[in-house]
Amino acid sequence: xxxxxxxxxxxxxxxxxxxxxxxxxxxxxxxxxxxxxxxxxxxxxxxxxxxxxxxxxxxxxxxxxxxxxxxxxxxxxxxxxxxxxxxxxxxxxxxxxxxxxxxxxxxxxxxxxxxxxxxxxxxxxxxxxxxxxxxxxxxxxxxxxxxxxxxxxxxxxxxxxxxxxxxxxxxxxxxxxxxxxxxxxxxxxxxxxxxxxxxxxxxxxxxxxxxxxxxxxxxxxxxxxxxxxxxxxxxxxxxxxxxxxxxxxxxxxxxxxxxxxxxxxxxxxxxxxxxxxxxxx
Amino acid sequence: xxxxxxxxxxxxxxxxxxxxxxxxxxxxxxxxxxxxxxxxxxxxxxxxxxxxxxxxxxxxxxxxxxxxxxxxxxxxxxxxxxxxxxxxxxxxxxxxxxxxxxxxxxxxxxxxxxxxxxxxxxxxxxxxxxxxxxxxxxxxxxxxxxxxxxxxxxxxxxxxxxxxxxxxxxxxxxxxxxxxxxxxxxxxxxxxxxxxxxxxxxxxxxxxxxxxxxxxxxxxxxxxxxxxxxxxxxxxxxxxxxxxxxxxxxxxxxxxxxxxxxxxxxxxxxxxxxxxxxxxx
Numbered sequence: 001x002x003x004x005x006x007x008x009x010x011x012x013x014x015x016x017x018x019x020x021x022x023x024x025x026x027x028x029x030x031x032x033x034x035x036x037x038x039x040x041x042x043x044x045x046x047x048x049x050x051x052x053x054x055x056x057x058x059x060x061x062x063x064x065x066x067x068x069x070x071x072x073x074x075x076x077x078x079x080x081x082x083x084x085x086x087x088x089x090x091x092x093x094x095x096x097x098x099x100x101x102x103x104x105x106x107x108x109x110x111x112x113x114x115x116x117x118x119x120x121x122x123x124x125x126x127x128x129x130x131x132x133x134x135x136x137x138x139x140x141x142x143x144x145x146x147x148x149x150x151x152x153x154x155x156x157x158x159x160x161x162x163x164x165x166x167x168x169x170x171x172x173x174x175x176x177x178x179x180x181x182x183x184x185x186x187x188x189x190x191x192x193x194x195x196x197x198x199x200x201x202x203x204x205x206x207x208x209x210x211x212x213x214x215x216x217x218x219x220x221x222x223x224x225x226x227x228x229x230x231x232x233x234x235x236x237x238x239x240x241x242x243x244x245x246x247x248x249x250x251x252x253x254x255x256x257x258x259x260x261x262x263x264x265x266x267x268x269x270x271x272x273x274x275x276x277x278x279x280x281x
Numbered sequence: 282x283x284x285x286x287x288x289x290x291x292x293x294x295x296x297x298x299x300x301x302x303x304x305x306x307x308x309x310x311x312x313x314x315x316x317x318x319x320x321x322x323x324x325x326x327x328x329x330x331x332x333x334x335x336x337x338x339x340x341x342x343x344x345x346x347x348x349x350x351x352x353x354x355x356x357x358x359x360x361x362x363x364x365x366x367x368x369x370x371x372x373x374x375x376x377x378x379x380x381x382x383x384x385x386x387x388x389x390x391x392x393x394x395x396x397x398x399x400x401x402x403x404x405x406x407x408x409x410x411x412x413x414x415x416x417x418x419x420x421x422x423x424x425x426x427x428x429x430x431x432x433x434x435x436x437x438x439x440x441x442x443x444x445x446x447x448x449x450x451x452x453x454x455x456x457x458x459x460x461x462x463x464x465x466x467x468x469x470x471x472x473x474x475x476x477x478x479x480x481x482x483x484x485x486x487x488x489x490x491x492x493x494x495x496x497x498x499x500x501x502x503x504x505x506x507x508x509x510x511x512x513x514x515x516x517x518x519x520x521x522x523x524x525x526x527x528x529x530x531x532x533x534x535x536x537x538x539x540x541x542x543x544x545x546x547x548x549x550x551x552x553x554x555x556x557x558x559x560x561x562x
Binding site: 028035084 | 309315329330342494508
């Protein structure tokens, strides 16, 4: 199932950066929010990894995602102006590129601090070196406008993968994702079809059916089967949930037909029968 | 810093297993709870990884932790009786051991289902094959009693590392951790000392001080320096937070003294001065 899904769906890893996630100070709500967004778009999140603000750790985790052929690597956190905001150093190291001052990012920061100074949030709009640090992007990267805070998001290609870096402040992360990243994903995520079906089985214990279900899963890759056993009037009753993922809806239905056929055959051979949902409730 | 901390502190990875974490259905509160517990005991969580209910994925992530020399690998989720509870298969694959029926785990399940049947929660106390599946542990593993639900936790050694598997239901995870795992950790986590200190710097811009702080961090490993810049009456004011981790308190203080000495010297060379916290607020 995994391997088939992998080929069909666009694959994502979410990498959350910050020591505050590792000592339990902060609950990783950003990762959940991103996972929800990505799933909603039809993408598949393979792993969510939290690591500390450490260049080697960040680089190691990103290299691991690249090695596994992940299509989109989304990081959150570590884009600010302080010493321990080292996400872009970690990314640069992972993709073996230099950090260079990005002209467009400098413009974004200039405009941003002009507004922040006007609003009295900061004292001066001056682009100090530590503010300019936020415009040091891996060579070839594109800054993504941040309408809420200062640090721009970052988008870069690395071979066939793309890396997106978002700030850790939830409102900034959400702003950049929704305005700058989601439109790109909507165009590039592979479209997939999904179909599902329930089958109800009476008179076969789950443990007896289990190896036959395993067989079905092996013989019809692309179909996911989850069994929910119950006891109804002392007899075994199993609700089987089947789900298929394929390029087109028709292919999903064909996969489900094939899986159902094998399951019905197995149930009959085991002396059970296919039931109706409402039976003997 | 990272490398020094690594040698001093007992290292943990938390591996959370379940597709529901990857599509945003469930927020990973178990990982945060575990991270908080582990930090409270003086351990250091290096990574938190969420993966799906997939034997190869689980095995791959665990092997990665073992390869990185992590002392304790704590997994959550995937210990139940259904097809897609495959955590122990993943662990067994990672450590190249067979799953075998564990006698002590069978006893635990027998007692558990006896009580559950008495309470009317389940119809029969019979240890069906799918209930017995929860007693199939990697060879050499020790079951950890679950006072709340059915699936026992699991503890096993793998070289110099230890792997602990906990159920995904929070009340069960917390019960097994607090009653069975925490007492072992309290004895085995390396004791460390921590000390911290603030230094206030006036008249040096943060961007000018930054490279000198980097130097200090390199010359005094074991000291973590975080700077919090402010503007006070138009002049630069930096609050520097220093934290040292070492075996003994005295060693921490020595490290902090050494770091402070270097910082004072740098500040003076740069034409600034050491200030009092309350100055020019």
